[in-house]
Amino acid sequence: MKLTILGGGGFRVPLVYGALLTDHAEGRVTDVVLHDLDAGRLDAVTRVLAEQAAGVPDAPAVSATTNLDAALRGADFVFSAIRVGGLEGRANDERVALAEGVLGQETVGAGGIAYGLRTVPVAVDIAQRVARLAPDAWVINFTNPAGLVTEAMSRHLGDRVIGICDSPVGLGRRIARVLGGDPNQAWIDYVGLNHLGWVRGLHIAGRDELPRLLADPGLLGSFEEGKLFGADWLQSLGAIPNEYLHYYYFNRETVRAYQQAEKTRGAFLRDQQAHFYEQMRDPGAGALATWDRTRAEREATYMAENRESAGAGERDADDLSGGYEKVALALMRAIARDERATLILNVRNRTTLSVLDTEAVIEVPCLVDAGGAHPVTVAPLPDHATGLVCAVKAVEREVLSAAESGSRTTAEKAFALHPLVDSVNVARRLVEGYTQVHPGLAYLK
Structure with a gap:
């Protein structure tokens, strides 16, 4: 199989290739094509991959190109891991927002909106090219903001684009370890949007063990989210939030x-x-x-x-090993070999969350097989979570509308409606600030 990695000169690409090197079964990836606009970065990453492959006789062959169409033709899977504007763009996202006293994180709040506004047009172009040049390919979207970008691409690729993130998986594994269970055997009741979700239950051998965790302040304080949010707040919520909700709860x-x-x-x-x-x-x-x-x-x-x-201290050593590349490999295996798997993914809602329409991309457990990722039925969210999910999804829709129409007014509305932007005037100044530092937002008129 041929795997094309867009953003192939990116720093985390060796994580993906390292995961591929562990797969020796029939139907594995045999050819990896790296695409990037920066030939120097491609050369650097290709060197790292060559050293990774040393001594692995069946290592996937690696090639690199700056020609997007050539990279896409004949692909079975496409990983989209682009960063429009590079890390300089991310730094500017943070700087402009913080100058206005609001959060500039790359996926949450003002920074996430700015990143989405300049990324969506590029992601849509990629989706249209995939539909034309590799119509049978599956697109696995790593590009942030992952839920928003996946939804933009799904309007052209349908269910053949699936967004992934390692945050829910890492959270579930940490909870399972604390409870003494095997993370690979646990069922994680997780639901929300990308970087905006909650674990409401964790089932080991058919029994929900989360209440045991929530009842024990000592256990709650022994892992990353417990240290980050505090045992009292987690007990009040009756759930374990994704770490990115710290930006909302302790803004x-x-x-x-x-x-x-x-x-x-x-x-x-x-x-x-x-x-x-x-x-x-x-x-x-x-x-x-x-x-x-x-x-x-x-x-x-x-x-x-x-x-x-x-006051959470340093990260635990077990949390320093990444994880999204393992999710990607499991997803590819399930689709390519019809090896059924359960993974938390970003997919179209269908009828999973009744408060959102069928096309809204959400992050939930999915059953994956050769037909793709199928979201499982989940219980409704509590009111406080429903309100936050609906508010942020409304913002994402305004971002998509602004990217499609080029409307500056709609972009201002997206900022103003976000729960972490506290004034319409701040929203207008954010749009002004971002258009000054990002050439990729020149389309907003």
């Missing part, structure tokens, strides 16, 4: 921590990865070792401002 403290940080997350990653790619210009540099060191630092500093504001 004032998080914004203050981001404003006081020496560098925002985007600026840190911009500088860190620029150093990595600069090192890769040296043909004598050990590519894989350099990448490993950079990745370890990247993972250890993930959501550092949130943990600092909550």
Whole structure:
């Protein structure tokens, strides 16, 4: 099978290739095509992959190209992992928002809207090209904001585009470990939008063990989300929220921590990865070792401002190993080999959540087989969660409308309606600020 990775010069591509190297069964990926607009980044990542493949006799062949159409032709699977505007764009998203006193995170709040506005037109173009050049391909979307971008692409690809994220999987595994269960055997009752979901139950051997966790403050305080949110708040919710909900529940403290940080997350990653790619210009540099060191630092500093504001301390070692590449591999195996699997994915709602329409992309457990990902029936969300999900989905729809129409007024409406933007005037200034720093938003008139 041929796998095309869009954004193939991206830093996390070796994680995907590393997962592919563990698959030796029939029907596996045999050819990987990396596509990127930056030939230098492609060269750097190709070197890392070559060192990963050393000593693996059936390692997938790797090629690289800057020609998008050539990369897509004949693909069985397409991973979309692009970053429109690069990490400089992410740093600008954060800076403009924080100057207005609101959150600039890349998927949540003002930063997520800005990122979506410049990414959706590019993602739609990719979806249209896939439909024309590789109509039988399955698109697995890694590109953030994952739910929003998946919904934009689904309007052209239907159910053949599936969004993935490692946050729900990591959350479920942490809860299962705390409860003494096998994470691979646990059923996770999780529902929401991407980066906006809750674990309402975790079933081990048919029994929901979450109430046992919620009743024990000591257990609650022993893992990442318990440290981040606090045992009292989790007991009040009666659920374990995705870590990204910290931006909503503790917004004032998080914004203050981001404003006081020496560098925002985007600026840190911009500088860190620029150093990595600069090192890769040296043909004598050990590519894989350099990448490993950079990745370890990247993972250890993930959501550092949130943990600092909550007094949560350092991340546990078990949480530093990524995970989205494993979800992607399991998804491909299930579709390509009809190996049925249950995965938490971003898919069209159909009738899963009655408060949203059938086309809305949500994040829920899905049964996956050769026919794709099928969302399972879930119980309704409580009112507080329903309100938040509906509000954020309404914002996503305004972003999609603005990207399609080029309407600046609609873009302002998207910002103004977001729960983490506290004024229409702030929304207007955000649009002005973002259009000044992002050439990719010149289409807004």
